[in-house]
Amino acid sequence: MNFKIENVRIVDASQDTTGSVVISDGKISEIREFSVPFPTKILIPGAVDPHVHFRDPPDDLETAAEDFFSGSSAAAAGGVTTIFEMPNTNPPVFSAEILSQKHAIAAQKSIVRWGLFFGASGENLSEISKISSVPGVKLYANDTTGKLLVAQESAWRELFQLGKKIVVHAEGETFLRLAEIWKSENFPCALHLAHTARAIEVSKIRELKTKTSQISAEVAPHHLFFTESDVDGGWLRMKPELGIESDRDALWDGIFDGTIDFLASDHAPHPISKKNSKTPAFGVPGAQFSLPLILSEWLRRGWDLRRFVEFTSLRAAELFGISRGKISVGADADLALIDFENQKKISELQNFSRCGWTSYSNFKIPVVEKTWIGGVCVFQNQKIVAGDFRAGEEIFSEKSSG
Numbered sequence: 437m438n439f440k441i442e443n444v445r446i447v448d449a450s451q452d453t454t455g456s457v458v459i460s461d462g463k464i465s466e467i468r469e470f471s472v473p474f475p476t477k478i479l480i481p482g483a484v485d486p487h488v489h490f491r492d493p494p495d496d497l498e499t500a501a502e503d504f505f506s507g508s509s510a511a512a513a514g515g516v517t518t519i520f521e522m523p524n525t526n527p528p529v530f531s532a533e534i535l536s537q538k539h540a541i542a543a544q545k546s547i548v549r550w551g552l553f554f555g556a557s558g559e560n561l562s563e564i565s566k567i568s569s570v571p572g573v574k575l576y577a578n579d580t581t582g583k584l585l586v587a588q589e590s591a592w593r594e595l596f597q598l599g600k601k602i603v604v605h606a607e608g609e610t611f612l613r614l615a616e617i618w619k620s621e622n623f624p625c626a627l628h629l630a631h632t633a634r635a636i637e638v639s640k641i642r643e644l645k646t647k648t649s650q651i652s653a654e655v656a657p658h659h660l661f662f663t664e665s666d667v668d669g670g671w672l673r674m675k676p677e678l679g680i681e682s683d684r685d686a687l688w689d690g691i692f693d694g695t696i697d698f699l700a701s702d703h704a705p706h707p708i709s710k711k712n713s714k715t716p717a718f719g720v721p722g723a724q725f726s727l728p729l730i731l732s733e734w735l736r737r738g739w740d741l742r743r744f745v746e747f748t749s750l751r752a753a754e755l756f757g758i759s760r761g762k763i764s765v766g767a768d769a770d771l772a773l774i775d776f777e778n779q780k781k782i783s784e785l786q787n788f789s790r791c792g793w794t795s796y797s798n799f800k801i802p803v804v805e806k807t808w809i810g811g812v813c814v815f816q817n818q819k820i821v822a823g824d825f826r827a828g829e830e831i832f833s834e835k836s837s838g
């Protein structure tokens with residue numbers, strides 16, 4: 437099937453131009469550059485969101501507030517075309533067998549491309565060494581949802597020595613300690629810090645980047661828009677908890693100078709009953725609104741849109757070894773069209789996450805008009821139009837799986 441996306445501003449990391457993009461058989465076949473006066477629609481590569489929790493299979497069937505279909509629908513409605521799902525599902529992804537069970541669920545339900553993280557249990561080194569075709573191995577060095585904590589330094593060392601890409605949940609002092617151990621082992625694996633949240637973490641990453649290219653970091657939208665003074669009951673409780681203003685400023689500075697590599701939503705769609713509680717579940721949903729929220733703020737700051745595409749798709753694609761994040765001839769047509777004429781308050785938009793709530797109700801964003809995956813339109817007119825289409829698993833290059 438052939439079609440054209442006409443009279444738009446076309447932006448990726450290497451171009452910011454206007455014209456039309458021609459799609460043939462799921463791939464970009466031509467980019468026609470011509471002057472479009474005052475373009476109101478921006479076409480960008482679909483976002484890569486390398487950190488979501490779709491909780492499928494769920495911890496508890498009765499309160500299940502998401503699955504791969506609803507979660508991937510939320511992602512598609514937010515211009516996201518690839519997600520990586522975290523291993524703290526039930527049971528945790530500690531073996532090849534559990535990974536393949538989850539693989540079947542994603543293949544059956546996901547309307548965006550996907551990858552599945554493997555989990556480190558502290559006792560599954562032989563399983564980890566056998567595993568391939570995953571974006572990386574998730575190490576929980578601090579407590580979170582599920583029983584995945586690995587706190588022993590000896591276990592960290594053994595894991596590093598396998599040479600696999602490690603995505604680590606390590607907060608503040610724990611991250612500094614873990615980074616020192618990794619450094620003392622002479623950077624034996626790629627190390628990626630999930631949801632960077634504190635100024636001291638940003639400084640440490642900045643310092644490590646002068647010594648090795650093996651370090652990278654992501655940031656979640658809630659740490660960029662809120663601080664601890666916004667916490668009211670359980671709604672804005674998450675791990676890591678919100679920081680103070682100087683933390684938030686350090687995160688934006690880290691984005692600007694490239695210390696922080698990419699955006700990741702850390703989408704955590706807990707049911708309302710578990711958030712509105714004296715012992716709230718940790719995390720907030722974010723897959724649907726992260727991209728337009730950050731885009732809005734990016735433009736308010738007058739930052740270069742080509743860097744925005746690096747931050748929301750290209751850099752993550754490069755780090756995890758998948759071929760995404762470009763609008764170029766021959767690339768898969770994984771695209772998002774955003775309409776600047778149409779700005780809406782988030783509360784006016786349909787929330788496609790089954791959890792049914794968001795922390796950003798009062799924020800105003802440019803509306804995502806359409807999302808395509810391999811040339812298939814999965815979202816338009818504020819509706820999921822994927823039908824029977826299901827997107828496949830991403831293929832990871834050798835580099836990323838170690």
Ligand SMILES: [Zn+2]
Binds near residue numbers: 487489522702
């Ligand atoms: Zn997470």
